[in-house]
Amino acid sequence: MWTTLTATRIKLVTATGLSHPRFNVRNVRTQPRDATPDINDQDIPNNPPGFGLATPRELVQYLNQFVIGQENAKKVLSVAVFNHYNRVRANLGYSDPNEYDSIHESDVDESVSIAQLSPLRKKLPPLSFRSRERPVLFEKSNVLVLGPTGSGKTLLARTLAKVLDVPFSISDATSFTQANVGEDVDMAIQRLVQAANFDPVRASTGIVYIDEVDKIARRSSSGTEGSRDVGGEGVQQSLLRMMEGSVVTVQAKGGVSAEIPPPSTSDPHSRGGQRATQAASKPDVYHIDTSNVLFILSGAFVGLDKIIKQRVAKGSIGFTANLASDTTLPFFTSNRKTPHNPLDLVETGDLVKYGFIPEFISRLPSITTLAPLTIPDLRRILTEVKGSLVSQYTALFGYSGVEIRFTSGALDEICKKAFERGGGARGLRGIMETLLLDPMYEVPGSDIFHVLITIDTVKGTAPPGYWKRGQAVKFWEAWATEEGNYSKGKP
Numbered sequence: 001m002w003t004t005l006t007a008t009r010i011k012l013v014t015a016t017g018l019s020h021p022r023f024n025v026r027n028v029r030t031q032p033r034d035a036t037p038d039i040n041d042q043d044i045p046n047n048p049p050g051f052g053l054a055t056p057r058e059l060v061q062y063l064n065q066f067v068i069g070q071e072n073a074k075k076v077l078s079v080a081v082f083n084h085y086n087r088v089r090a091n092l093g094y095s096d097p098n099e100y101d102s103i104h105e106s107d108v109d110e111s112v113s114i115a116q117l118s119p120l121r122k123k124l125p126p127l128s129f130r131s132r133e134r135p136v137l138f139e140k141s142n143v144l145v146l147g148p149t150g151s152g153k154t155l156l157a158r159t160l161a162k163v164l165d166v167p168f169s170i171s172d173a174t175s176f177t178q179a180n181v182g183e184d185v186d187m188a189i190q191r192l193v194q195a196a197n198f199d200p201v202r203a204s205t206g207i208v209y210i211d212e213v214d215k216i217a218r219r220s221s222s223g224t225e226g227s228r229d230v231g232g233e234g235v236q237q238s239l240l241r242m243m244e245g246s247v248v249t250v251q252a253k254g255g256v257s258a259e260i261p262p263p264s265t266s267d268p269h270s271r272g273g274q275r276a277t278q279a280a281s282k283p284d285v286y287h288i289d290t291s292n293v294l295f296i297l298s299g300a301f302v303g304l305d306k307i308i309k310q311r312v313a314k315g316s317i318g319f320t321a322n323l324a325s326d327t328t329l330p331f332f333t334s335n336r337k338t339p340h341n342p343l344d345l346v347e348t349g350d351l352v353k354y355g356f357i358p359e360f361i362s363r364l365p366s367i368t369t370l371a372p373l374t375i376p377d378l379r380r381i382l383t384e385v386k387g388s389l390v391s392q393y394t395a396l397f398g399y400s401g402v403e404i405r406f407t408s409g410a411l412d413e414i415c416k417k418a419f420e421r422g423g424g425a426r427g428l429r430g431i432m433e434t435l436l437l438d439p440m441y442e443v444p445g446s447d448i449f450h451v452l453i454t455i456d457t458v459k460g461t462a463p464p465g466y467w468k469r470g471q472a473v474k475f476w477e478a479w480a481t482e483e484g485n486y487s488k489g490k491p
Ligand SMILES: Nc1ncnc2c1ncn2[C@@H]1O[C@H](COP(=O)(O)OP(=O)(O)OP(=O)(O)O)[C@@H](O)[C@H]1O
Pocket: 034, 035, 066, 067, 068, 069, 070, 147, 148, 149, 150, 151, 152, 153, 154, 155, 156, 211, 299, 300, 381, 385, 424, 425, 426
């Protein structure tokens, strides 16, 4: 039986050992704000035999294909995700140690739930596989990601969810309110259930990403007593309960049958939502136990750097330095080529000072920061990552049978513009759209076969170059001339 079972599993496991097309969640992304890079199954690295869950190192290697820089964040998130899903596996394995043996080939069909064939469980036996002993309980390790807008926070979380093939939902903390205005924090779980295609078991092991969490900081906290921002604190209280693990009731879309009783919250190993699927195929509501949901919270935390600098200045030189000028702080004036990112030095006390209640911060033991993107980073994002903007637009023109090329100068100029505008890599798409509006309007249905975007096109001082069929040589000559001039002009 073991041989049959192993053969079945091998058939089901894709190259990662983490997912199978049957459980593909590609079609259930919620709130896509930016195009997610196209991640194909063949892009996913092979796991060493006998190891089901990709190692943190493999996860980082995978992220490297899509995310430029942010090395520390990649490491922290990969380790957090790896530990989290090991914890989930241990918890789920404990609750029914015999279930692992009870999967038969006949179980392998579209209706088998992820609880039985979870990619997180099927290659590695649950930790308590042969034992009914209660395994060591791992504490939940949710993650806080700090970093400027457009630096890759969402991209990192979304790419990890994709490679793990777990449901992923994005919510904005600014929309959460304690009162009846705006959304309830439970909406984050509602979205996760949607992302799991209304499979509550899948949803209960998904990833919830909450952006702009800095906006729920108590605004009047920095030293001013007496005027507390109760709304922000209330949202923090609600979120912390959810992050720690509670049962959230969410509405099912088009549900018809009776409400299913919630699972026991006292059992940390209970599988949120599973009873709902067993008891009725279309319940009106789902009860999702969030104990096994990974929460990744993020925000730009504007102003936090000042709090950190103030603390460091006090600690290092014994008094509060004048923060009007960073140069008064010896710590921040080393000769390193890469400037210090003060956010790298964040401590929980700084976040409390910023306006978070200590109980909230203590539910986020993993903290990582993303650095602002540099012009070379933007250049790599524009051209090198899988599904880069340049490759997307090249393919788009290719569909009309047209070749488009960007000179090196043009690409550098685009990145310079994006950098000057701020907004990280997010600005690149806007610049490309404006730049390519004319060609995208002119080319379809015309006799144009080649388009050249030069540095002057990006600067707005010259139109794009157009060539017709049979003029490929002229097109390449123009490209080569500009490349030559540009490289000569470079220092
Ligand atoms: N480091 C990066 N590597 C590759 N692409 C990136 C990187 N950072 C940002 N991008 C691209 O920029 C766009 C915005 O990125 P993302 O949504 O991850 O930003 P963010 O840090 O979450 O910003 P915000 O705080 O505003 O939500 C995406 O299209 C993403 O592909």
